Amino acid sequence: MFYIIGLGLCDEKDITVRGLEAVKSCSRIYLEAYTSILMVDKSRLEAFYEKPLILADRDMVETESDEILRGADKENVGLLVVGDPFGATTHADIILRARALKIPVRVIHNASIMNAVGACGLQLYNFGQTVSLVFFTDTWKPDSFYDKIKENADLDMHTLILLDIKVKEQNEENLARGRKIYEPPRYMSIPQAVSQLLEIESLRQSEILVPEKTLAIGLSRVGGDESQQKIVSGTLADLATQPAEVFGEPLHSLVIVGKKLHHLEVEYAQQYAVNATNWRNVARDVYGCALDD
Amino acid sequence: MFYIIGLGLCDEKDITVRGLEAVKSCSRIYLEAYTSILMVDKSRLEAFYEKPLILADRDMVETESDEILRGADKENVGLLVVGDPFGATTHADIILRARALKIPVRVIHNASIMNAVGACGLQLYNFGQTVSLVFFTDTWKPDSFYDKIKENADLDMHTLILLDIKVKEQNEENLARGRKIYEPPRYMSIPQAVSQLLEIESLRQSEILVPEKTLAIGLSRVGGDESQQKIVSGTLADLATQPAEVFGEPLHSLVIVGKKLHHLEVEYAQQYAVNATNWRNVARDVYGCALDD
Known part of the structure; x- marks a missing residue:
């Protein structure tokens, strides 16, 4: 077998x-x-x-x-x-x-992260297609992820974004010389992911990823105990300005919150908010979520 | 704790x-x-x-x-x-x-079924929102699932449909008399689910669920051993005409295959096909999947 x-x-x-x-x-x-x-x-x-x-x-x-x-x-x-x-x-x-x-x-x-992402409190039902985000270089900034997030956003769906990891990579010199010497592993952080998202938003300008208006949730080591698992929610602006250590150890994933948002989801993810007042205000005023206050 | x-x-x-x-x-x-x-x-x-x-x-x-x-x-x-x-x-x-x-x-x-559905060979990346399908009655045929499948289909995404179960239900008489006597549990079968899908398609006529042209995969007891897990693939017409026992024991789920379909996914699910030739032909001719033959 x-x-x-x-x-x-x-x-x-x-x-x-x-x-x-x-x-x-x-x-x-x-x-x-x-x-x-x-x-x-x-x-x-x-x-x-x-x-x-x-x-x-x-x-x-x-x-x-x-x-x-x-x-x-x-x-x-x-x-x-x-x-x-x-x-x-x-x-x-x-x-x-x-x-x-x-x-x-x-x-x-x-x-797998494809179902454990539910730990952030958002209903798995309301996730659209999953997206991968790779490390940008100066000359290579693949942006097809943006179209997929937009497709999901247009349907008010959430998007799970899996962040790039680089393991067993050779630098150009070692690659050219055929030397099997590998670089240390690299893991994309949440602030770096947000920065890449906003870079493409500024080119495309569909207003699906707006720093002060788009809610997102960073996750790391989902399923770990309290010393390991980190879930951090906020606007993209909130997440972009946090020090990387707030988000815990890699691997990281990022959820872009869609407009199909129930007040219980807002309450649940609020416990992880960088700024709980801002989290609720954006959920109510931008997302149109019916909250008590 | x-x-x-x-x-x-x-x-x-x-x-x-x-x-x-x-x-x-x-x-x-x-x-x-x-x-x-x-x-x-x-x-x-x-x-x-x-x-x-x-x-x-x-x-x-x-x-x-x-x-x-x-x-x-x-x-x-x-x-x-x-x-x-x-x-x-x-x-x-x-x-x-x-x-x-x-x-x-x-x-x-x-x-959970939300990630184990990958056992049918379709990439989890390419699933859109998940849908629930409830038992129709003569007077109650909720059809909002159809809009969601259409939203996914318009993006070429697959749809996971979770089929209804009825446990601890009272019949009308027992309910009216406040008697806590419950009906035996009921589980929606794949042929019944397909029949309900086609009933709504015939009303809506968006041609997203066409008996001879839409590929689908029924799953039951995913993760079980060979005597338990059943995966059956085919057109909706193929699945509708199979005896219920082909699909194994409940619970059942059904996947509507979207157009974003890789040849390896077709090959993989072909091992579960009611009619392998028909499965390939529809994948090639209707879905536009590049297959060798």
């Missing part, structure tokens, strides 16, 4: 009981290391499982799937994935390959 | 290790019984936890939250929720009540 096992969002204890049983039954286990980042080291997972893990980066999962699947028709092999196996990255290709090789597959689901 | 613990999708083993530890630490544990239905009995959960569970129906969670929260400032109390605590139903109200009572709260996330 080939198991693809979601690890959930935080640490070694977010695996399900079923997932842990599967891990224990595997003779070989891979840990996918590229689509997202757990909050703990591989060594802590290995200690908890009492098994070694083989790191599988993007190259390996994409180009060496037959090596990962080797022997899975006779014994159990596992691939551990942060979040859910069908979260931000689908693992359709390796599953199709397994099926072509007549290897039985079992997917073990878990929480 | 007040714990709200997601149970995931299938059975007692889908709880996370963290969730199980929390359950073990609780002096009182409630099982929320209305928003969704696990595949196993309460007794099996109790045997696994080695603890009794108190059933909490909708009335109780909404109107007796103080009773649920009683003592949670001094000892641990848990509320078990099928799926994720912020899935189709947010538990914002009871969490806000806990905070008002100065009771610390910890949410333990898990998979």
